[in-house]
Amino acid sequence: MSGRDQPGMPYIRALAFLATLSAAFLFLVPVQALARRRGWAIQHAIQTGFCRLICATIGVRVEPQGALPAAAPRFVVSNHVSWTDIIALASVAPFVFLAKSEVAHWPVLGFLARLQGTVFVPRGSRKDIPRVNAALCSALREGRDLVVFPEGTSSDGSGVLGFRPAHFDALQQFEGGATVAPAAILYTDGARPVDVGWYGDMTFLPHLWSLMRRGGVTCRIAFGAPIAANGKDRKTLASEAETQVRALLETLRG
Numbered sequence: 001m002s003g004r005d006q007p008g009m010p011y012i013r014a015l016a017f018l019a020t021l022s023a024a025f026l027f028l029v030p031v032q033a034l035a036r037r038r039g040w041a042i043q044h045a046i047q048t049g050f051c052r053l054i055c056a057t058i059g060v061r062v063e064p065q066g067a068l069p070a071a072a073p074r075f076v077v078s079n080h081v082s083w084t085d086i087i088a089l090a091s092v093a094p095f096v097f098l099a100k101s102e103v104a105h106w107p108v109l110g111f112l113a114r115l116q117g118t119v120f121v122p123r124g125s126r127k128d129i130p131r132v133n134a135a136l137c138s139a140l141r142e143g144r145d146l147v148v149f150p151e152g153t154s155s156d157g158s159g160v161l162g163f164r165p166a167h168f169d170a171l172q173q174f175e176g177g178a179t180v181a182p183a184a185i186l187y188t189d190g191a192r193p194v195d196v197g198w199y200g201d202m203t204f205l206p207h208l209w210s211l212m213r214r215g216g217v218t219c220r221i222a223f224g225a226p227i228a229a230n231g232k233d234r235k236t237l238a239s240e241a242e243t244q245v246r247a248l249l250e251t252l253r254g
Contacts, residue, residue, distance in 0.1 A: 009059075013212040017059040024050060024112070032115055044094035047116055051090040058208070059216045062088045065252075069179045069226035073140045075171060077241045077250060078183040078221075080149035081157035082197045083109070084211070085185050088219040090116075095147045096139045098132070098167060106204070117144075121167075136170035140178050146170075148235050150238060154199050157187060160246045165238035171229040180227035182241050184248035186220045193253065222248040 028046055029035055039070065057061055068074055078085070086097055097113070101120040104110045119139065121132045139146055140184035171178055182254035187196045198207045211217070224244045229237060 009207070010212040013057055013059055013207070017054070017208075017212075020050075020053050020057050029112075029115060036115070036117065047094045048091055050112075051087040051163040053164065055084075055091050055219075058084070059214065060084055060088060060211075060219050060220045061216065062091050062221065064092050064221045066221070066223035068093065068145070068184065068223055069181050071226070072145060073143055073176070073178050073180045074145040074181045074226075074228070075140070075178045076145065076181045076183050077150050077194055077245065077246060078147065078162070078185055079157070079160045079245055080151050080154045081185055081187060082154055082199075084187075084196060084219065085149070085154075085235075086113075086147075087146055088185070088221060092221065092244045093145060096144045098136065098146065098148045112145055126166075129169075133167060133170040135172040136167060140170070140174045140176065146178075154197055157185070157193065157195060159198060160184075160249055163238040163242040163245075166202065168234035168237045171237065172234065176229050177228075178249050180229050180237060180241055182224040182227065182244035182248060183246050184222045184224070184252055186210050186222075186249060186252040187215070188218045190216075222252050224248050 006104065011071045028050060032043055032046045068076070076089070078089070086099070089095055095114070097118045099113060099118050099120055103113050103118070104120050117139070119132060119135045119218050136146055136148075148167050150165070150167065151161040152164050153161070171180070187194050194214070194217060195209055198204065224247070227237065227240050227244070
């Protein structure tokens with residue numbers, strides 16, 4: 001879908017969004033909390049199913065291209081455009097995310113992020129990097145697939161910012177040999193790239209309303225060739241991953 005749709009559709013999306021969140025808190029959250037505590041596999045289906053519902057209600061259609069590497073666990077590294085990257089990726093697979101600590105305090109979404117086992121990192125705090133990397137390594141040992149946004153911030157999606165190597169150290173601590181899986185994200189209106197970013201001085205509710213009014217957005221996610229982590233230092237891994245993500249983004253634009 002491209003262009004703006006029926007005049008009343010944004011209001012329908014807003015009501016569907018609120019209804020989905022309300023139903024999640026009443027029914028899914030208690031089950032998910034119990035499933036995570038008991039280690040039940042249904043927790044993964046709940047995560048992906050919920051994120052697919054949220055994408056549908058706010059008007060984001062997810063189109064994955066390529067596939068994740070077969071060897072698990074996967075350490076997915078991607079460019080970062082908006083908070084919607086998280087629900088779009090989580091609608092594809094039950095990932096554990098690394099997110100800035102502010103996300104933990106967002107209304108509703110912060111609680112859901114904590115419920116999914118998100119690893120939080122304080123912005124610009126170097127002293128917390130070893131603790132965060134240890135948490136990432138622990139998730140890998142549990143067989144969980146991770147998503148890290150090495151740019152360290154979101155952007156308008158027009159390009160890829162330089163990858164910071166700090167959290168690639170988690171791979172050095174993991175003895176099992178995780179696979180680095182490059183991915184690129186691009187939002188379009190069906191024909192042209194669009195900016196759905198939430199950054200700068202934007203406040204969340206006006207940004208969300210703007211997204212719902214847009215009339216439908218396609219989130220294209222391209223997965224690239226796997227990168228073997230064994231025997232490579234963090235800077236080499238970050239550089240190789242950044243090169244692939246740049247190439248994948250150009251392919252999506254083409």
